[in-house]
Amino acid sequence: NRSDVHYFGAGPAPLPTAVLERAAQVLLNYKDKGIGLCEISHRSPDANEILADAKHALSTLLDIPDDYEVLFLQSGGSGEFSATVYNLVAIWVEKKRAAIAGEVGDNQEEVLKRMHKAVDEELKLDYLVSGSWSLKASQEATRLVGAKHVNVALDARKSNGGKFGVIPPEDQWSLTPRASGGGPALVYYCDNETVDGVEFPAFPHALEGDDAPLVCCDMSSNFISRKVDVRKYAVIFGGAQKNIGNTGIAIVILRKSLLPPHSTPASPDLLRALNLPVGPIVLDYPTIAKNNSLYNTLPIFDVWVAGQVMSGLVNAYGAKRIGGQEEVSNDKARLIYDTLDKYSHVYRVVPDKAVRSRMNICFRVHGGDADKEKAFLAGAEKKGLLGLKGHRSVGGIRASNYNAVSMDGAKALVAYLEDYAKSS
Numbered sequence: 001n002r003s004d005v006h007y008f009g010a011g012p013a014p015l016p017t018a019v020l021e022r023a024a025q026v027l028l029n030y031k032d033k034g035i036g037l038c039e040i041s042h043r044s045p046d047a048n049e050i051l052a053d054a055k056h057a058l059s060t061l062l063d064i065p066d067d068y069e070v071l072f073l074q075s076g077g078s079g080e081f082s083a084t085v086y087n088l089v090a091i092w093v094e095k096k097r098a099a100i101a102g103e104v105g106d107n108q109e110e111v112l113k114r115m116h117k118a119v120d121e122e123l124k125l126d127y128l129v130s131g132s133w134s135l136k137a138s139q140e141a142t143r144l145v146g147a148k149h150v151n152v153a154l155d156a157r158k159s160n161g162g163k164f165g166v167i168p169p170e171d172q173w174s175l176t177p178r179a180s181g182g183g184p185a186l187v188y189y190c191d192n193e194t195v196d197g198v199e200f201p202a203f204p205h206a207l208e209g210d211d212a213p214l215v216c217c218d219m220s221s222n223f224i225s226r227k228v229d230v231r232k233y234a235v236i237f238g239g240a241q242k243n244i245g246n247t248g249i250a251i252v253i254l255r256k257s258l259l260p261p262h263s264t265p266a267s268p269d270l271l272r273a274l275n276l277p278v279g280p281i282v283l284d285y286p287t288i289a290k291n292n293s294l295y296n297t298l299p300i301f302d303v304w305v306a307g308q309v310m311s312g313l314v315n316a317y318g319a320k321r322i323g324g325q326e327e328v329s330n331d332k333a334r335l336i337y338d339t340l341d342k343y344s345h346v347y348r349v350v351p352d353k354a355v356r357s358r359m360n361i362c363f364r365v366h367g368g369d370a371d372k373e374k375a376f377l378a379g380a381e382k383k384g385l386l387g388l389k390g391h392r393s394v395g396g397i398r399a400s401n402y403n404a405v406s407m408d409g410a411k412a413l414v415a416y417l418e419d420y421a422k423s424s
C-alpha cells in the first residue's frame, strides 16, 4: 500500500498522492466530458488552459520575470544537452555574421571567409563539469561541434583523485575570457548532480556581471526546490520526472532576448557552410516559443500533472512561494545529514560538506562494504523505505529528498539510520 512506504527514488520519483488520485480520475473522464485527458486534443481550449495554468504556477513559484519564456518540450533532460548547443551556437554565429557583415558589407564570399576564421578561432562553449550529468552534457557538445570548440572550464574530478564530489574554487576554473571575441557562446553547468550528490551552493560569482556570458543550467534534479534568480540565466531547463511531475516533458525557462525579433539564429545554410550542426526543429527554441509549445503534439496529461504539483506548492506556501518549499527541503536534508554525521563510524557522506546536495544524499555504509550495504538496503526495504540504492555507476546509497518526500518520510529514514547504526 502507498501509505505504508516512503520512496526515495532519484527519478522517476514520488509524486503527491492527492495528485495521482486526481490523475487516475482525469485519465478516465476529464471534466465530465466522457473522455480522458490522454485522449483530448493538444489544441483544444482545455489543453490551452492546462498549459497556461502550468506556466502560471511555475512563474509564480519562481518569480519568473516577464522577459522570460516558459517552454514545454518532449526532449527529456538529455535532449536539452543538445538543444542548448544547437540554439546558442546558432545565435553566436548570427551575431558574428552581422558584425562581420557590418565591417565588409555585402561581399558574401568575404563574409563567409571571415566567418570560417571566426568559428575556427573563437567559437567556444564552456562547461563546468561537476558530476556525471554535466559530463554527459559536455560530451554531447563535443559530439555536436567537436572537441576543439568545447572548453571544459572545470573538471572537478581533477581536484578529487579522479572522482566527483567537490567544486573547486572559482579562481581555479578556466573560463573563456569574456573580452576575446565576445566570450563563449554559452557557459553550461548542472545545478545539482543527481548521481554524485553535488549541488552548487549558490550561483557562481564568476558568471555574474554586466558582460556576463549566456549561462545554461540543468536544474533537472533540484528544480523548484529553492529560490532562483532567473535573470542570471539565459536558459534553465529540467526534466519533469523528479520534483515536478511524471516522465515525458522537459521545462525550459528562456530569456526572451534570445528569441526573435531580439536575436535571430543563423540560417541552416550558413551553419552547414561552416560545418556546424543544424538541430531538429522540435528542439528549436524560436519554433517552440512561436507555437506556444504546441509545434507538435505535446503530452498534455504530463503538463497537467506538472501543473497540479506546482499549483499545490503555490497553495501550500502562499506568499513564501518556492521559499516555503526551500525551508522544508533544507530541514529534511539537514535532519538526514546530521544523522549520517552523528554516526560517522558507520556512514560516510560521499561529497564534500560544502557542496552536499539537498536533493540527492549520497553515502556509504561501513566504508562501502558491498555485503553490508546490501544488508542495509534489505533492512530499509523491510521498513518500507524504498529506492535507496545508489546509481549503478557509483554504487553506495542515495536518498533522494525531492519535494514529494514528506517530513515524515525523512523522519522514518532517520529512525532507520539510527537503529542500523546502533545495532552495528
Ligand code: PMP
Pocket: 011, 075, 076, 077, 078, 079, 133, 190, 192, 193, 194, 195, 218, 219, 220, 221, 239
Ligand atoms: N540532468 C540531470 C541532472 C539528471 O538527473 C537527469 C536524469 N536523471 C538528466 C539530466 C537526464 O534526463 P532524461 O533522462 O530526462 O534525459
